[in-house]
Amino acid sequence: MALHLSLLLLLLLLLVYRISAVGYVSVQTGGSITFPCSYDQYYINHVKYWCKGLVWEVCSYVVRTDHPKSSGKNSISDDINKRIFTVTMTNLTSWDYGNYRCVVEINRGTDIMIHWFYLSVTTGTPELYVEQQEVTGVEGGITVCCYYSNSGDMKWYRMGGDCVSGYSGTLHGTSVTLKRTSDANNRTFLTVTMSGLKMENTDWYWCRVGELEMPVHITVSQQTATQRTSKMTSTTQDPTPQQPSASPTAEPVQTDNTSQGAEGNMEEVHQRSVKVLLISLGMLVVVTAGILVTWKMWRRHSNLENTKCIDITRTPPSHALTYCTIENPMGSLWSGRDR
Numbered sequence: 001m002a003l004h005l006s007l008l009l010l011l012l013l014l015l016v017y018r019i020s021a022v023g024y025v026s027v028q029t030g031g032s033i034t035f036p037c038s039y040d041q042y043y044i045n046h047v048k049y050w051c052k053g054l055v056w057e058v059c060s061y062v063v064r065t066d067h068p069k070s071s072g073k074n075s076i077s078d079d080i081n082k083r084i085f086t087v088t089m090t091n092l093t094s095w096d097y098g099n100y101r102c103v104v105e106i107n108r109g110t111d112i113m114i115h116w117f118y119l120s121v122t123t124g125t126p127e128l129y130v131e132q133q134e135v136t137g138v139e140g141g142i143t144v145c146c147y148y149s150n151s152g153d154m155k156w157y158r159m160g161g162d163c164v165s166g167y168s169g170t171l172h173g174t175s176v177t178l179k180r181t182s183d184a185n186n187r188t189f190l191t192v193t194m195s196g197l198k199m200e201n202t203d204w205y206w207c208r209v210g211e212l213e214m215p216v217h218i219t220v221s222q223q224t225a226t227q228r229t230s231k232m233t234s235t236t237q238d239p240t241p242q243q244p245s246a247s248p249t250a251e252p253v254q255t256d257n258t259s260q261g262a263e264g265n266m267e268e269v270h271q272r273s274v275k276v277l278l279i280s281l282g283m284l285v286v287v288t289a290g291i292l293v294t295w296k297m298w299r300r301h302s303n304l305e306n307t308k309c310i311d312i313t314r315t316p317p318s319h320a321l322t323y324c325t326i327e328n329p330m331g332s333l334w335s336g337r338d339r
Helices: 002-020 266-305
Strands: 023-028 033-038 048-052 060-064 074-079 084-089 098-104 112-122 134-138 140-148 154-158 163-165 168-171 174-182 188-197 203-209 212-221 233-235 254-256 307-312 321-327 333-338
Touching (some): 023 033, 163 168, 163 174
Antiparallel strands (some): 033 084, 074 084, 154 163, 307 321
């Protein structure tokens, strides 16, 4: 019974930490992924690290900025000017799935977890992916395609910044349009078109469908004199020469001006934290009740074993004697006779 309860508790913990992971990312076996982690200016000179673990208290180091920058299939780099450190994982296998965390080390204090992800590694096509995580364009416009097979709300947001959901909106002075499209291979994808881009718009962005996310780094370079003479739109990952327009019955435009980035999505993180707390408390009550019931059953069974009765029937039936000796946990003895 105790073994069964332990297994149940482990499964509940797995469920809790799977639910509580802020970012869900899926990658195909053999593929690679880069995770961006932004931090506050106060931690520029601190050590940063990437760790893996089901429980935060026992999260084991994968790679650190104060050690060799790479460790096996994993590497880390820290851009103190942009206050972003990135972790790249390559040649992923099914053993690489799990909870990962971006952490800032605090000397003589508690380390600060910036963000955590749940990484799944699948043998088939991931439910959400991009063909390139690094996209380069010039001032003007750029298009990114996010292929997906899952369901849910579609969003595009800048890391630590605002979010565009629905079919259009603005991000830091750039116009953003979102379109659901399909190609000749029946792949469904979200087309994100950004116009009015400037060099300062170079940053990490996140494509999100449902609960799945995929980071994309966009680098914007300055236009040359030749490029300025004509309208310039740099398109990457464009699978079809002609993009169908959004449906006339499209959802109304809505722009979410709350912080919805990987680090700035505080409202959503708070809602998830409350949900996780309630689920955790409920599971704790169930497990505690199971342990108490098991303990009481064990105590009752032990008390029955410690009670030894001898029925002596050599005397006449009307004078049958029963002697009992009961051992209590304190070691004292009690003897009685029933007439």
